[in-house]
Structures are given as structure tokens and as C-alpha cells.
Amino acid sequence: xxxxxxxxxxxxxxxxxxxxxxxxxxxxxxxxxxxxxxxxxxxxxxxxxxxxxxxxxxxxxxxxxxxxxxxxxxxxxxxxxxxxxxxxxxxxxxxxxxxxxxxxxxxxxxxxxxxxxxxxxxxxxxxxxxxxxxxxxxxxxxxxxxxxxxxxxxxxxxxxxxxxxxxxxxxxxxxxxxxxxxxxxxxxxxxxxxxxxxxxxxxxxxxxxxxxxxxxxxxxxxxxxxxxxxxxxxxxxxxxxxxxxxxxx
Amino acid sequence: xxxxxxxxxxxxxxxxxxxxxxxxxxxxxxxxxxxxxxxxxxxxxxxxxxxxxxxxxxxxxxxxxxxxxxxxxxxxxxxxxxxxxxxxxxxxxxxxxxxxxxxxxxxxxxxxxxxxxxxxxxxxxxxxxxxxxxxxxxxxxxxxxxxxxxxxxxxxxxxxxxxxxxxxxxxxxxxxxxxxxxxxxxxxxxxxxxxxxxxxxxxxxxxxxxxxxxxxxxxxxxxxxxxxxxxxxxxxxxxxxxxxxxxxx
DNA sequence: ATCAAGCATTAACGCAGGTTGGTGCACAGC
DNA sequence: GCTGTGCACCAACCTGCGTTAATGCTTGAT
Numbered sequence: 081x082x083x084x085x086x087x088x089x090x091x092x093x094x095x096x097x098x099x100x101x102x103x104x105x106x107x108x109x110x111x112x113x114x115x116x117x118x119x120x121x122x123x124x125x126x127x128x129x130x131x132x133x134x135x136x137x138x139x140x141x142x143x144x145x146x147x148x149x150x151x152x153x154x155x156x157x158x159x160x161x162x163x164x165x166x167x168x169x170x171x172x173x174x175x176x177x178x179x180x181x182x183x184x185x186x187x188x189x190x191x192x193x194x195x196x197x198x199x200x201x202x203x204x205x206x207x208x209x210x211x212x213x214x215x216x217x218x219x220x221x222x223x224x225x226x227x228x229x230x231x232x233x234x235x236x237x238x239x240x241x242x243x244x245x246x247x248x249x250x251x252x253x254x255x256x257x258x259x260x261x262x263x264x265x266x267x268x269x270x271x272x273x274x275x276x277x278x279x280x281x282x283x284x285x286x287x288x289x290x291x292x293x294x295x296x297x298x299x300x301x302x303x304x305x306x307x308x309x310x311x312x313x314x315x316x317x318x319x320x321x322x323x324x325x326x327x328x329x
Numbered sequence: 330x331x332x333x334x335x336x337x338x339x340x341x342x343x344x345x346x347x348x349x350x351x352x353x354x355x356x357x358x359x360x361x362x363x364x365x366x367x368x369x370x371x372x373x374x375x376x377x378x379x380x381x382x383x384x385x386x387x388x389x390x391x392x393x394x395x396x397x398x399x400x401x402x403x404x405x406x407x408x409x410x411x412x413x414x415x416x417x418x419x420x421x422x423x424x425x426x427x428x429x430x431x432x433x434x435x436x437x438x439x440x441x442x443x444x445x446x447x448x449x450x451x452x453x454x455x456x457x458x459x460x461x462x463x464x465x466x467x468x469x470x471x472x473x474x475x476x477x478x479x480x481x482x483x484x485x486x487x488x489x490x491x492x493x494x495x496x497x498x499x500x501x502x503x504x505x506x507x508x509x510x511x512x513x514x515x516x517x518x519x520x521x522x523x524x525x526x527x528x529x530x531x532x533x534x535x536x537x538x539x540x541x542x543x544x545x546x547x548x549x550x551x552x553x554x555x556x557x558x559x560x561x562x563x564x565x566x567x568x569x570x571x572x573x574x575x576x577x578x
Numbered sequence: 579a580t581c582a583a584g585c586a587t588t589a590a591c592g593c594a595g596g597t598t599g600g601t602g603c604a605c606a607g608c
Numbered sequence: 609g610c611t612g613t614g615c616a617c618c619a620a621c622c623t624g625c626g627t628t629a630a631t632g633c634t635t636g637a638t
Contacts, residue, residue, distance in 0.1 A: 171560040223516030267472030
């Protein structure tokens with residue numbers, strides 16, 4: 081099973097061979113997107129549903145005066161909203177951060193999938209619920225946590241999410257973010273992100289260099305940031321893997 | 330049509346008499362909830378879908394050290410997540426702010442509705458997409474806007490949302506929030522919310538007293554806060570009403 | 579080899595907003 | 609009538625983070 085969406089859904093439920101094939105067959109229209117290139121821009125008419133197959137991407141909104149806020153990250157396997165085609169226009173943009181591969185699923189195909197495969201539909205719904213839960217946790221993050229907690233919390237989340245699609249290497253993962261992008265994610269200035277990263281490094285909690293994040297002490301990072309993974313709702317099969325990881329630290 | 334959910338959905342599409350009846354028939358299990366009382370608590374097993382019929386409520390998350398962040402408001406007509414029953418446990422709480430009436434829709438009823446009435450299903454999907462868009466805008470709000478902009482933006486949003494269910498009186502609406510709750514919503518201290526409200530009053534932009542918000546100058550409030558109502562996706566029928574309102578200011 | 583662009587880093591300074599610790603008012607309970 | 613409680617409001621002080629402006633490193637284009 082090569083498709084990261086299927087790897088992700090497998091955390092929620094077993095899928096039949098037929099369902100797996102149905103998903104794979106839907107991912108035919110694949111496009112390469114360069115780093116820092118938009119996949120969809122704010123104001124565009126909504127088209128099909130996008131699925132990130134490889135790379136790293138984000139949702140972002142831009143204010144009239146130029147301020148930019150990244151409101152979500154996409155890791156491989158993430159769908160950009162199963163039902164966007166209901167709306168007329170995008171109220172935000174989606175952009176690649178690293179060079180990426182994006183599949184576009186036609187609305188009709190999505191509806192057909194959801195009509196024919198109830199178990200698959202439930203799994204897809206689960207993934208959108210998780211996305212929403214992540215958005216809510218980001219509100220908490222920016223609203224309540226200080227710079228250090230905020231940054232730490234984001235790194236914890238990203239590790240868990242990469243792990244859910246098998247894209248971690250132990251406590252490391254590929255994270256091709258600039259400090260400016262981190263700042264736009266965390267609601268901080270890039271200068272302060274720099275200070276904060278240094279503090280996290282000084283405390284031997286993480287390393288972040290050359291697009292690679294390594295968490296040196298996951299437990300401490302989680303405690304520092306009041307990280308509680310419940311909101312990721314990965315507790316179907318991943319729990320065991322997590323415990324194993326943690327013991328090995 | 331007495332049901333605020335139906336009033337809200339009417340902004341998106343015309344519903345047939347049969348669909349209207351189907352929704353009304355689903356709202357039988359109605360419960361009164363007192364002010365500051367939880368409807369569902371974090372960690373609870375998920376039950377049916379909740380629909381706010383009257384009052385005012387919120388979603389919130391609490392950190393281990395007691396900090397609380399309100400991550401969404403519910404105005405009458407809002408459903409608390411159509412598909413929660415997919416998940417095992419709530420990762421956040423839902424609490425009434427004012428005395429409220431809440432209907433509980435059994436999962437089976439929801440599925441039946443969505444199976445039998447495609448147009449209604451689209452309308453319900455639309456409403457959940459709007460909820461997600463609001464969550465994203467809240468991330469932008471806490472991440473990028475300063476206290477004054479942030480508070481102004483929230484008030485603009487609330488007016489638009491109350492208006493969509495006919496619960497405004499011109500540019501006024503009932504808003505039974507304490508300054509502490511506003512602070513927990515906006516990621517500010519209650520002291521600073523107080524300062525900010527005074528500044529908004531001084532600039533003759535709003536009044537807020539005795540649980541009633543009045544916007545004295547909507548255009549100025551929108552410009553101050555970079556408010557762009559696109560994300561509410563009300564542009565199906567409400568646009569005209571909005572323009573009329575605005576001219577009458 | 580040179581130059582420009584993008585990025586991480588640093589230092590100096592300033593301010594928006596937090597914190598602490600009040601006062602006073604309205605209202606409910608006794 | 610008291611008393612307690614919740615809330616708006618206020619003042620003094622402090623700090624986390626933003627702003628500005630620079631430096632140097634790396635990479636890629638010419």
C-alpha cells in the first residue's frame with residue numbers, strides 16, 4: 081500500500097481490497113507542484129478535492145495589509161477538505177511548501193466513493209474530523225500558549241502526524257520550513273521564532289537543521305507544551321506504537 | 330419556520346416542505362441547559378449530534394494548568410458537528426453561556442436524514458464547511474490581529490451570524506458574554522479586554538452593555554479589523570440584505 | 579569570480595499586553 | 609438589614625515579544 085491516504089485511514093479502520101483499489105483508482109490526476117507554489121489561490125472557484133501524495137503543503141490566509149497566517153499543514157495523506165465543491169469560491173489559499181505531488185479527485189468520484197463504500201466513508205469522515213480538531217487545537221495554541229510552549233506543541237503534533245503515515249524515522253522527520261513560515265504559523269515574529277528555537281535547542285529538546293526535525297526528548301517536549309494527543313484521535317492502532325517509541329527514548 | 334437551523338439553511342438553499350418537516354421531526358429530544366452549564370464535557374463518550382435552538386453556547390478546551398480557550402461560539406441554528414459519533418470521545422467541552430435549549434439528534438436519525446434528502450445533506454455539509462472556515466479565521470484572528478482588531482473582528486462575525494438566523498435587531502444583537510469569556514475567546518487577559526472595549530466605545534464603534542451588543546459603525550468596524558465576510562459563505566441570499574443594512578447606517 | 583537572493587542569526591530598543599491588587603456596584607441569599 | 613459573590617473597571621508596574629537594522633552564510637545565476 082503505497083498511498084499515504086490509505087496508510088492514514090488504516091489507523092482508523094481496516095479497509096477491504098476493493099475499497100483500497102477504489103481509492104487508488106481515484107488518484108489518477110496527479111500534478112507536481114514546486115516549492116512555494118500555490119495549489120489553489122484565495123478567490124478561485126472550487127474544483128475537485130486535493131490529496132497530497134508527497135511533499136509538504138499548507139493552507140493560509142492573507143490579510144489586506146499583507147500579514148499572512150498559515151492555518152493548517154498538509155502532510156502526505158491529507159485531503160484538502162472532502163466537500164469543498166459545495167462552496168463557490170475558496171476563502172483561503174493552499175500552497176506547497178516543499179516540492180509536492182498533488183492528486184485531484186473529481187467531485188463526482190468523491191461522491192461515488194462515498195456512495196458505494198460506507199466503511200471508507202466513515203474513515204474519510206474521521207480524517208476530516210481530525211483536521212477540524214487540529215484547527216481547534218491551533219486556536220488554543222496561539223491563544224493560550226507562549227512562544228516556547230507553542231513551538232514545542234507544533235513539533236509534537238507534526239511528529240505524531242508524520243508517524244501516522246509512516247514518514248518518521250524514529251523521532252525525526254523531514255520538515256522543510258523556514259523560520260519565517262514557522263512565524264506565520266505560530267503568530268510570532270521570525271526573530272522570536274529564532275530565539276525560541278535556540279532555547280529549545282539549548283534545553284536539548286530538539287534539533288532542526290537542513291529541513292530535518294529531530295525530537296531529542298519527546299516526553300519533556302510534551303510536558304513543556306501541555307501536549308495531549310487525544311485531539312489527533314489516533315488511538316485506534318497507533319497507541320501501541322507510541323508506547324513502544326516512548327519506552328525506547 | 331420556527332427552527333433556527335432551517336432559517337440558517339435557507340441562506341444556502343430552498344428546502345422542500347418534506348425536508349423541512351424531516352428536520353423538525355428530528356428535533357424532539359429538547360433539553361434546557363442553564364447558564365455556565367456544560368452540555369458535553371471533555372472526555373465524554375460521544376453521543377448524538379447537538380443542535381442549539383435557543384441561547385448561546387461555546388466549545389472550549391482547558392489546559393492542564395487551568396488556562397481555558399473558547400474555540401467556537403454556537404448561535405441558535407448551529408449544529409455541534411454532524412459526525413461526532415464517528416469518534417469515541419470528545420477532545421473538548423461544549424458549554425452553555427446563556428440559558429439555552431439544546432436538541433439532541435440520534436446518530437441514526439442523522440444518517441437517515443442524510444440518506445433520504447440529498448439537498449438537505451448538501452445544506453448541512455455547507456453549514457459544517459462554514460464552521461470550519463470560522464475556526465480557520467479564528468486562527469488568523471489570534472495569530473495576526475492585535476487586541477483592537479481582534480475584538481472588532483469577533484463582533485463583526487457575530488453580527489453576521491446572528492443576522493443569518495434572524496436574531497439581530499438592525500445592528501444590535503443579544504450577546505451575554507462576560508469580559509472574562511471574551512478574554513478566553515480572544516487570547517487576551519480580561520484586563521486588556523476591558524481596555525479594548527473602552528477604546529472601541531471611545532471611537533463610537535460599538536456599545537456593549539447588559540448583554541446587548543450594538544454596532545454603531547459597521548463599516549468602520551470592518552475596516553479596522555480587516556473583516557472580509559467571504560469566509561462565512563453567506564453570499565447566497567444574504568448579500569442583498571447586507572447592502573440594504575449598510576446603506577441605512 | 580562576482581553578485582544577488584534567501585535565510586539564520588544577533589543586538590538594541592520599544593511597546594502591547596500581562597500581572598497584581600485593588601475599588602465599587604448590582605444582585606441574591608439569609 | 610447584612611454579607612458574599614460576580615462582574616466591570618482602574619492604576620502601577622513589568623515583560624514577552626515585536627521592530628528595525630545589521631551581519632554573515634549558502635546557493636545559484638551569470
